[in-house]
Amino acid sequence: MSKAFEPYELGGKRLANRLVMAPMTRSRAHGPGQSPTPLMAEYYAQRASAGLIVTEGVQPSRGGQGYPDTPGIHTAEQVAAWRQVTDAVHARGGVIYLQIMHTGRVGHPALTDLQPVGPSAVAAAGQVYTHQGPQDFVTPHELTDAEIRATITDYATAARNAIEAGFDGVELHGANGYLIHQFLAPNSNQRTDAWGGSPERRIRFAVETAKAVAEAIGADKVGFRLSPGNPYNDIDESDTTDMEATYTALVEALAPLNLAYLHQLEAPGVRDLTLRLRKAWPTTFVLNPSTGREPTGPAELELVENGTVDLLAYGALFLANPDLPARLARGGPFNTPDPTTFYGGGEKGFTDYPTLEEAGA
Template sequence: MPTAFDPHELAGTKVRNRIVMAPMTRSRAREPERIPTALTARYYAQRAGAGLIVTEGTQPSAVGQGYTNTPGLHSAEQVRAWRAVTDAVHAEGGVIFAQLMHTGRIGHPDVLPDGLAPVGPSAVRARGKVYTHQGAAEFVTPRELTDEEVHRTVRDFADAARNAIDAGFDGVEVHGANGYLLHQFLSVNANLRTDRWGGSVENRIRLPLEVARAVAGAIGPHRTGIRLSPGGTFNDITDDADLAGTYLPLVNGLAELDLAYLHLAEQADRALTDRLRAAWPNTFILNPATGSGVPTGPDAVDLVADGTADLVSFGALFLANPDLPARLAADGPFNAPDRATFYSGGERGYTDYPALD
């Protein structure tokens, strides 16, 4: 059985190990352009020892933005700026996928440009607050997407995927997790539609499948992954109580597209994880359940050795340890993540974590 430190063939791309840098919002893109900076390039290049880097959530359209200072992939200027990032990672021998994240109802008009407002499957406001440039604000009631706007959203994802390849990315990850737009369509509390996009399981899984199909058609299935979080409650989301009844049909439908990988953000149900892995024919990446606020720990590498996953992803531990694969191989020591600087802007808590000598 391979270990987390062995190479892996990811849909034709050889990755140096089976340790993944998970997508993490860092809120350091320059506004109003919503572009990554030279500091972004340094941050990701420092972590190019990962087998695979998945970037922070990157909006496929202007209305897909939910947080301040997050980058996009829907303008020529954004494509040019991301090219500096991918060049820096590739110069260090790394592999990097862009995560395409439409936040849907999660956001606020003060975060969005040009008078836009959050949209969602239905006009149902999420409980909670979002940070804007004016401070914390309650989520607002989103505007329900029309049928044509749903189709436009599918095209936006495909266009952003093409932009990602033009920017030098090795592929993209479609974000279908964590209470954002595609997860909202899967859910039973955010999606109250009675048309072909809501109600039955077949209808609720339709948009994630259509987006994955469009992205794979635009850039190739070997360059396309998807992230799911069955049972996740982040951003006031509620899945159907029968998780297997929703996610097995979804994963079976995705499997038919021959995507590069499925990235599962586990929520504690290892039995469901095992069923989804068994249903998935290609690379299976696991971000294991750890409990609220607890980062994935060094022992997660054992999930590769015991066959639970092909690759394992780390979030906060990778944020704080730019050379995480080397530290894991050496059994530490590990820098502790500074939560106060996760979204604060600037170099502190971003590119100043030390590597091992």
């Protein structure tokens, strides 16, 4: 049997296997004040056989919200509601980290009555979904130095709140074109001060945020997600020389912090960079590998077996298969994800995917 199904130690916690449920936005935080619900607790508990669950992106402040019905971790009401999720997962023997996601310029005043913020006053091309329908991205407010420092504090406070809510740790979302990624990318960060310009200055926000969160809850409870070369949300890292210099500098600056893990969402065509970052990273390396149009599947288990990764992250297949580790161990069969139910709604496409036992397989 593949090493993927062997236990693994992470941040003082024993993971049942080396399979990670990747963070996936589901937009079902219909509880008071955008807090999680019992249905969300059921959803995560169903998937507690993952070695590690990383939650959907959770905003550290009201202004950090970029999509409808995404949960927060910045009020006492939200913290209390998250406890039902962590209790449910722990009752089934699972380990769960909360992903802190500030969406930055990706958002709209229709969602929060606030102007989105970013490293520079540069609007992203495209639209965002709101309850009033699709809306063009607006030009964000360029964060001042003081506002940048306050935002870093928001991340640290959110991390403390997550631990209070019973999470085993947090993951900082530095990928997919959200705020941390916006600071890393030259097209969204056009600053000329100490927070922009050279790769060394563009990584500063990411590094300072990671330091603040590590100081708040302990480095062994902090993961960091990145996605070099990922164009999502109008990020342009097409200058590969600059991109590789930026992420090499970022990993070299984060490495001395001894965070719990580095989690890479792999863009197409960057495997050589992936291998270099993996080699430079001193602790656990998690990969959500590039697999083209198909979701990560059984073939990618070889990445654990051959030592390319320590932990392997699955997205869509974990969404549709609550007992994914058992299915992978036997080579399937797998439920097919239903994209029409990915965002919003209720239990359909959320908690009603059957396990092997329920399907009589």
